[in-house]
Amino acid sequence: MRGAFFETMLLLVSSFTFGMASLALKYRDDRRALVGWLLITLLLGLGFVAHELYDFHRMFEAGGVPSRSGFLSAFFSLVPLHGLHVTVACVWLIALLGQLAVHGLDAQTKNGLIRLAILWHFLDIVWIGIFSLVYLGGLA
Amino acid sequence: MSRRTLSDAEAQERASEQRNYLWGFALALILTLIPFGVAAFAEWRPLHLYLLIGGCALVQVVVHFRCFLHITLARNKREDLQLILFTVLILSIMVGGTLWILFNLYYRMMPDMLP
Numbered sequence: 001m002r003g004a005f006f007e008t009m010l011l012l013v014s015s016f017t018f019g020m021a022s023l024a025l026k027y028r029d030d031r032r033a034l035v036g037w038l039l040i041t042l043l044l045g046l047g048f049v050a051h052e053l054y055d056f057h058r059m060f061e062a063g064g065v066p067s068r069s070g071f072l073s074a075f076f077s078l079v080p081l082h083g084l085h086v087t088v089a090c091v092w093l094i095a096l097l098g099q100l101a102v103h104g105l106d107a108q109t110k111n112g113l114i115r116l117a118i119l120w121h122f123l124d125i126v127w128i129g130i131f132s133l134v135y136l137g138g139l140a
Numbered sequence: 141m142s143r144r145t146l147s148d149a150e151a152q153e154r155a156s157e158q159r160n161y162l163w164g165f166a167l168a169l170i171l172t173l174i175p176f177g178v179a180a181f182a183e184w185r186p187l188h189l190y191l192l193i194g195g196c197a198l199v200q201v202v203v204h205f206r207c208f209l210h211i212t213l214a215r216n217k218r219e220d221l222q223l224i225l226f227t228v229l230i231l232s233i234m235v236g237g238t239l240w241i242l243f244n245l246y247y248r249m250m251p252d253m254l255p
Contacts, residue, residue: 001176001179001180005176008172008176009172012165012168012169012172013165015165015168015204015208016161016164016165016208019161019164019165019208020158020161023154023157023158023161026157027146027150027154028144118209121204121208121209122209124204124208125201125204125205128197128200128201128204129197129201131172132175132193132194132196132197133197136175136176136179136189136193137190137193
């Protein structure tokens with residue numbers, strides 16, 4: 001529960017920082033701010049994945065493996081799938097930062113950033129459902 | 141061109157959009173803290189807790205769509221809004237229908253074990 005709360009905060013703040021990056025992108029007023037916000041977002045995303053893996057590790061240690069119960073089977077097919085999406089989004093963000101460094105802010109990089117922003121915000125929206133239904137609902 | 145000066149109109153527009161993101165962040169934060177806080181520290185009845193968690197989650201989803209993804213009721217966003225609403229419709233038919241069928245099976249096969 002404490003882990004889930006921490007992960008929720010990481011993802012929420014990362015959604016906000018990506019919003020700030022989108023603003024810097026839209027008004028093209030500050031390239032360094034754009035890269036800075038993207039880097040913060042990337043760190044928060046990686047922090048989320050790392051913390052989630054640590055959580056799973058602790059669950060395994062305590063004997064909470066997928067084959068133990070129906071709840072855990074469903075848990076481990078849902079939550080890591082979301083985590084995998086966050087991981088892929090982080091890889092995509094790294095690729096876009098590379099594109100930004102090599103090609104600068106051309107039409108393609110800009111397009112990619114806009115699309116990644118949509119994915120990123122959606123990842124957070126899906127996480128709302130996960131923490132409400134799985135973590136909090138499971139406790140209630 | 142790493143930095144460019146914005147005209148007054150642009151700067152104003154940018155500030156208003158930034159406020160939008162800040163509002164979204166603040167509201168989402170509150171709507172996260174409420175269910176976590178109540179689930180952790182208050183002794184609510186499960187049904188009430190479910191309703192609170194579900195309500196906060198739904199409102200927070202709307203806040204995210206409104207403030208982070210800029211899905212508003214404005215005419216030029218109508219198509220996106222309709223796509224999202226249609227997705228929600230399909231999902232609720234799938235989830236609702238599955239639950240309906242499963243509980244029906246449950247009722248017919250193991251009525252003694254129904255909660």
